[in-house]
Amino acid sequence: MTKDNTTVYAILGLLNHQDLTGYDIKKRFDVSLGFFWNASFGQIYPTLKSMEEAGLVCKTEEEPEGRARIVYSITEAGKEALQKWLMTVAEKEYVKYEILLKLFFGSIVPPEQNIKLISEFKNRNMQILNILQKYKEELSKVLHSDSDHLYYYLTVLFGEKIQKAYSDWADEAIKLLEEDEKEFHILSE
Amino acid sequence: MTKDNTTVYAILGLLNHQDLTGYDIKKRFDVSLGFFWNASFGQIYPTLKSMEEAGLVCKTEEEPEGRARIVYSITEAGKEALQKWLMTVAEKEYVKYEILLKLFFGSIVPPEQNIKLISEFKNRNMQILNILQKYKEELSKVLHSDSDHLYYYLTVLFGEKIQKAYSDWADEAIKLLEEDEKEFHILSE
DNA sequence: TTTTTCATGTAATCGGTTACATGATTAT
DNA sequence: ATAATCATGTAACCGATTACATGAAAAA
Numbered sequence: 175m176t177k178d179n180t181t182v183y184a185i186l187g188l189l190n191h192q193d194l195t196g197y198d199i200k201k202r203f204d205v206s207l208g209f210f211w212n213a214s215f216g217q218i219y220p221t222l223k224s225m226e227e228a229g230l231v232c233k234t235e236e237e238p239e240g241r242a243r244i245v246y247s248i249t250e251a252g253k254e255a256l257q258k259w260l261m262t263v264a265e266k267e268y269v270k271y272e273i274l275l276k277l278f279f280g281s282i283v284p285p286e287q288n289i290k291l292i293s294e295f296k297n298r299n300m301q302i303l304n305i306l307q308k309y310k311e312e313l314s315k316v317l318h319s320d321s322d323h324l325y326y327y328l329t330v331l332f333g334e335k336i337q338k339a340y341s342d343w344a345d346e347a348i349k350l351l352e353e354d355e356k357e358f359h360i361l362s363e
Numbered sequence: 364m365t366k367d368n369t370t371v372y373a374i375l376g377l378l379n380h381q382d383l384t385g386y387d388i389k390k391r392f393d394v395s396l397g398f399f400w401n402a403s404f405g406q407i408y409p410t411l412k413s414m415e416e417a418g419l420v421c422k423t424e425e426e427p428e429g430r431a432r433i434v435y436s437i438t439e440a441g442k443e444a445l446q447k448w449l450m451t452v453a454e455k456e457y458v459k460y461e462i463l464l465k466l467f468f469g470s471i472v473p474p475e476q477n478i479k480l481i482s483e484f485k486n487r488n489m490q491i492l493n494i495l496q497k498y499k500e501e502l503s504k505v506l507h508s509d510s511d512h513l514y515y516y517l518t519v520l521f522g523e524k525i526q527k528a529y530s531d532w533a534d535e536a537i538k539l540l541e542e543d544e545k546e547f548h549i550l551s552e
Numbered sequence: 553t554t555t556t557t558c559a560t561g562t563a564a565t566c567g568g569t570t571a572c573a574t575g576a577t578t579a580t
Numbered sequence: 581a582t583a584a585t586c587a588t589g590t591a592a593c594c595g596a597t598t599a600c601a602t603g604a605a606a607a608a
Contacts (some may be wrong), residue, residue, distance in 0.1 A: 179567070180461055185563060187468035191381045199586050212465040217568055219589055243587060254477045260472045263483050264462035272369055273453035274399040274521060279376035288514075294452050324543055325469040325477075332463060339528035341539040347517045354513055368595070386559050395597060406596055408561055432559065 180265070181213050181221055182230070182282040189231060189248040191322075193213075196244065198220055207301065209333050230255055277347075283342055285355045289348055296344035303337035306330055369454070370402050370410055371419070375445040378420060378437040380511075385411055385433065395515075398491065398522050399433055419444055466536075474544045478537055485533035492526035495519055 188194060188202050196218050203213050208250045213221075225231045230252035248256070273295050280288045313327045377383060377391050392402045402410075414420045419441035424435045437445070449465050462484050469477045502516045 179569080180459075184464055187464070190468065190471065195583095195587070196589090207464065207467065210458060210460040214569055215587095215589080216570070216591095221567095223589095243382065256468070257471065260465055260468060261476060264460075264465050264480055266487070267462065268457075268459040269399060270369075270457040271399040271521075273456065274518045275369065275373055275376070275396065276453050277514055278396065278518050279379065279445070279449060281445065281510045282379065288449060291453055298455070311522055312451075314463065321470045324539065324598065325466055327464045328469075328539065329467050331461075331535065332532050335528040335532045336525065339524040343521050343524045346520065350513065370595080384559070386557095386562090403597055404561080405563095405598070406557095410595095412561095430558065 179221070180211075181258045182225060183256060184211055184213070185218070185221065185225065186230060186252050186259075188297060189246055190253060190256055193234075193245045193247045196281060199246075209306070210329065225252070240255070285351050289351050292344050292347050292351075296341060299337055299340045299344075303334065306333045306337060310334060326346065368410070370400075370406060372445060372448045373400055373402070374407070374410060374414065375419060375437060375441050375448075378435055379442060379445055382423075382436045384435070388435075399496070399518065414441070436504045457470060474540050478540050481533050481536050481540075488526050488529045490532075492523065492530065495522045495526060499523060503518060 184207065185199060185205070188199055194202070196215070199218055199222075200215055203211065203218075222231065222233075226233055226246075228251075229249060231246045232249055234247065236243050236245055244251070273291060276291060277288060279289075310327070310330045313323055313330060317327060318324050368545045372398065373392070374388055377388055383391070385404070388407055388411075389402070389404055392400065411420065411422075415422055415435075417440075418438055421438055423436065425432050425434055444540075462480060465480060466477060469480075499516070499519045502519060503514055506512050506516060
């Protein structure tokens with residue numbers, strides 16, 4: 175079991191709150207951690223298996239009259255591992271922006287293409303900003319009802335700031351490209 | 364040869380400008396594309412090999428009296444592939460923020476630890492902001508001397524906006540955590 | 553003379569996605 | 581009746597990193 179697989183700690187963090195099935199965990203990744211972390215079923219199930227082997231979690235197979243499911247719980251060793259991880263500095267953020275790669279080489283395609291690229295980027299991200307702002311509003315109402323809420327709020331605040339920066343940039347970038355296009359037209363008249 | 368490996372297009376974009384060795388390409392990734400894309404030697408050399416097999420690039424082995432090196436050039440097929448890729452919409456940006464993962468679970472460690480986490484994040488990113496702002500200044504001086512410069516400028520502008528958003532967030536987050544800490548002290552008196 | 557930079561490559565491994573297989577339960 | 585959701589898992593593959601091996605040339 176690799177000690178430095180961050181997804182292990184993400185799962186531990188979720189299980190520290192409550193017992194969950196692999197399917198539940200996937201859902202949490204999608205809806206709560208989605209904008210800064212994610213994981214697929216093909217990663218979650220094998221990881222849970224190796225975490226169990228390492229003694230970080232234990233499983234309870236529920237087989238009632240209804241649907242069979244495997245519920246995972248965090249162990250004492252798991253709690254210790256999580257705590258220890260939380261006390262270390264965070265790894266450098268990992269980002270890959272295909273849009274910037276395309277823009278970096280943008281001079282060889284028509285400026286309208288690059289404007290289109292940025293517009294699509296903006297539209298997509300404005301939708302995310304909308305969702306984040308709704309989350310933020312809801313959270314600010316219950317900020318003191320639970321010690322976790324402030325921390326959830328901080329992550330949502332981060333998302334909001336970033337999405338706003340995306341939007342600002344997109345507007346400015348499009349403006350600069352449009353100005354450049356105009357100059358080109360004047361020169362070629 | 365996989366068609367959708369984005370790193371292939373990153374390399375094509377660089378070679379479209381000028382012939383380069385694998386070593387040169389690595390350097391470009393590190394210094395010019397570093398804050399939005401990257402690649403390791405272990406990825407670049409095998410990729411170049413498969414790109415050559417696919418006819419996207421061709422190599423010239425230079426073996427003068429000096430140091431032996433393999434220089435790669437883009438082919439017509441490579442130029443077409445690059446152009447085609449540039450005309451399609453960009454993939455969603457891929458991000459992984461370990462710091463947000465840690466903060467999301469932050470309620471189980473002392474608030475000072477989370478403040479430390481955010482401070483380290485801010486310091487690290489302020490240095491990057493500094494470098495980006497120097498790039499930006501240099502670029503703005505030569506914005507119209509080359510059709511590429513505006514596009515380079517746009518990517519640097521993006522970096523600047525994001526780094527500023529990081530910094531803003533860090534300040535606000537630390538403030539909120541410090542306020543929360545104070546409230547806790549009042550309650551526990 | 554010693555260190556850094558230039559230069560190419562491979563092997564092992566990791567972290568992760570996609571597609572597939574299977575099937576029960578619940579909502580429409 | 582049908583679609584969506586719940587639920588678990590595997591196999592193939594991909595994109596990428598790390599560590600290793602090797603060695604010449606240039607700069608300190």
